[in-house]
Amino acid sequence: MSRIDELPPLRDVIARFDLGAKKALGQNFLLDLNLTGRIARAAGDLTGVTVIEIGPGPGGLTRGLLNTNAAAVVAIERDPRCVTALADLIEAAEGRLRLVEGDALEADVEALAPAPRAIVANLPYNVATPLLIGWLRRIDQFRSLTLMFQREVADRLAAKPGGKTYGRLSVISQWRADVRPLFNLPARAFTPPPKIESTVVQLIPRQSPEPAEFAAMETVTAAAFGQRRKMLRASLKSIGDAESLIEQAGLIPTQRAEEIPVAGFAALARAYQASRS
Structure with a gap:
């Protein structure tokens, strides 16, 4: 058993540090370590890859990522409560976890992590789309993006021409990446439960996208x-x-x-x- 597996349950961490999810930060914590492990594994072989995580919260997905072969994890967190709560996980990670306190919308993620790099995150719902658009601009800098969205956003990402869900996000995402919806998660898996289901989606950079600015x-x-x-x-x-x-x-x-x-x-x-x- 690794030192990470010896850490207290996430519910204990939340209680100890009073980590009630803040709606203003788009927080919905995923506490089932079986599910966070599944998301981490969905990112594929991370051997030698530095993984960037957005909004680790109490560290559920972070634990899953540290239990892969990833070279390191860089987690960006703007909630000072969560920054404090992650101290024990940083110690248990023995140098493989670096926490950056700040707003992911303003972060230069390429500067934070050496190549090869990938992003794996349960994105805060209120900033998921602008974050994605920013990463799509420079998606050639990443091996992959494995991200959780509200299901309606995931449906738009993968939508094909002719349907009501096909729109700007569909076009720009599919122009720059191969969009692969992986699996859905029910609302009850989260604390607090959102009003709709969530979907994990993987985006793999296209090697030769249609030329355009x-x-x-x-x-x-x-x-x-x-x-x-x-x-x-x-x-x-x-x-x-x-x-x-x-x-x-x-x-x-x-x-x-x-x-x-x-x-x-x-x-x-x-x-x-x-x-x-």
């Missing part, structure tokens, strides 16, 4: 999905000569955003880039 992709998807019920010839007017952009991208003016595959949006982004140069 990230900012241009954001612009064209925002315009198209901002008025998703309108045809492209109307929804794209806000960013330039819609008819010209559509023609250059090889699309049809009467199509709507939800009908356009990732490659089509990349073509639109390239046409938009060209129109701005």
Whole structure:
């Protein structure tokens, strides 16, 4: 048995340090170590990899990650209560766990961890999407992202063209990564239980994504999905000569955003880039 396995149960840690989950921080703690271990294992072979965790809370997933072959774990936590509560886990990790106190939205995660690096996290629900978009901008810096989202967000990540859940997040995520929903977790697994289920999703960087600038992709998807019920010839007017952009991208003016595959949006982004140069 490792020193980590000898630590007290997470419920004892929560009681000792008065770690009631704070809604303002998007906290929902996962206390079942069988489940946190499953998430850690879902990240795959972590031998030699430095794992970045966001919002470790009382350290449930952190324990699971330390029980893998990961070279080290860097955990980013903004709640000072949790920072204090993790002291025993840091000691038990014997140099393999580094805690960074701060806001993950402002953290330069590449600077915190050497390559190869991966992110594994039960993301705070209130910042999950902006965190993901930031990582997708530079996803080539990571071996993988294994993340827990509200199920409705996970459904959007993996959605295909033609459905109501297909949107900007679907396009940008699938453009930059291979999106793999892994398994669902019921609300009752969390403390406090959220109102909906959660899903663990893995994103593997695409080796050769469709060429386009990230900012241009954001612009064209925002315009198209901002008025998703309108045809492209109307929804794209806000960013330039819609008819010209559509023609250059090889699309049809009467199509709507939800009908356009990732490659089509990349073509639109390239046409938009060209129109701005």
